[in-house]
Amino acid sequence: MKYFSTRSMDDKVGAAGAVVRGLAPDGGLYVPESIPRFELREIEALLTLGYTERAARVMTPFMGGFSGREVRELCAGAYTGSFDCPEIAPTRFIDENTCCLELWHGPTSAFKDMALQMLPHLLTASLKKEGETLGVCILVATSGDTGKAALEGFRDVPGTRIMVFYPRDGVSDVQRLQMVTQEGANVNVCAVEGNFDDAQAGVKRIFSDRALAAELAGSGWFLSSANSINWGRLLPQIAYYFSCYCDCVNAGVVKLGEKLNFCVPTGNFGNILAGWLAKQMGLPVGRFICASNANNVLTDFINTGVYDKRREFHLTTSPSMDILVSSNLERLLYFLTGDCQRVSGWMRELSECGRYDVGGELRERIRAEFSAGFATDDMAAAEIERLWSGHGYLIDTHTAVAFSVLNAYRRESGDAAPAAVVSTASPYKFCTSVLSALGESADAPGHELIRRLEELTGTSAPAPLSGLADKTERFTGCVKPEGMREAVREFLA
DSSP states (O other), X not given: OEEEETTEEEEEEEHHHHHHHOSOTTSOOEEESSOOOXXXXXXXXXXXXXXXXXXXXHHGGGOTTSOHHXXXXXXXXXXXXXXXXXXXXXXXXXXXXXXXXXOOOSTTSXXXXXXXXXXXXXXXXHHHHHTOOSEEEEEEEOSSHHHHHHHHHHTTOTTEEEEEEEETTSSOHHHHHHHHTOOOTTEEEEXXXXXXXXHHHHHHHHHTOXXXXXXXXHTTEEEEEOSTTSHHHHHHHHHHHHHHHHHHHHTTSXXXXXXXXXXXXXXXXXXXXXXXXXXXXXXXXXXXXXXXXSOOHXXXXXXXXXXXXXXXXXXXXXXXXXXXXXXXXXXXXXXXXXOXXXXXXXXXXXXXXXXXXXXXXXXXXXXXXXXXXXXOHHHHHHHHHHHHHHHOOOOOHHHXXXXXXXXXXXXXXXXXXXXXXXXXXXXXXXXXXXXXXXXXXXXXXXXXXHHHHHHHHSOOOOHHHHTGGGOOXXXXXXXXXXXXXXXXXXXXO
């Protein structure tokens, strides 16, 4: 299996090369030259397996240059001992045709752990296969969850360093505390004045800075990414869609071969794209419902075919989706068109003009697979209260956005097919908003609110979050976007 850029097929690399590089030299994203197909009998064979083996079987066809045994060992290293439940990604059933795929049982209590516990193992193995002698610095822009998950995954991994940039006022207090108290000798965290898009654009500029790359190489380092622009981040996410479908078949919610809908809260489009790739591999999926918050650029794009980032940016109670430039959408555009020149042109238009229009034909192809909606903070709060009072089930703000959008989709479309809501974070990561939604006061620091939510609901916070009160804040730096390059240089000096 070879990989090439969404913007040019000229430079093809193997799976290891795509993981090591992260971002293609022309600024595009690596995509596989083909998408493997699973027969229904192969999906049936997954039903009796645990998550680790399911993940290995899904990932192996994409891993040219790696043996099946090597992939199984990578998955075992990623998912053994670091998650707080044996199912890794359990499926919880809310009613007879609605379930919740819980992706937050890893060490940072967010869905990014599903990939970022894997990526260090995958990157280390890929470096060996590529014969790379330089050290690798992982550079990350985060809207809240990726940063901590990457920091935890790469903490003290030999031959690596990791630097995370986050929007100063764009993450929850618990998310911030998770990052700035991070342990490890090879880690660094820095706030950025601005929003996530400012941080993400700054990271992309650094990756395309050839002079800086040459300077860092002279110091023994090269840069790679742990954001979902890296194929090694996206690939492990495909597996949990297969796993959820298997859980639904085992529970009798769907029969093998019947279709399951997925509602996915997403900002950067990586999570929902992984699900779409699972469908292209043969997973029986009906529709993907793309759930956005007030930063509803994806909703508008799916409904109109026009991507326009020139709009007001909103700070919401679901900050991990406070994004106006959805990087992984570029991959979908390539997969649907197979035309690198068109994709490159659209990305150039987005950079230069702030918008692009894919036209009516492609818009209809997208709408044939995706529905889209958005929920305000008040709508999300109402869902938190509804799920808790009606079902005794506690959810975070991002999951609440998805439930709200799914309910609206079902009312408007009449589609009552079984559906899975992808739950991306523990409610304890967003205590302020969850407590407020339940009618309680939230006027205290994040670590105190964790205790207050435990007392109110009789539930327990994940251990990594309940221990935040005892940790020391290590990282207090803040830079403007134009200062990010120098911050990286100083870190690697």
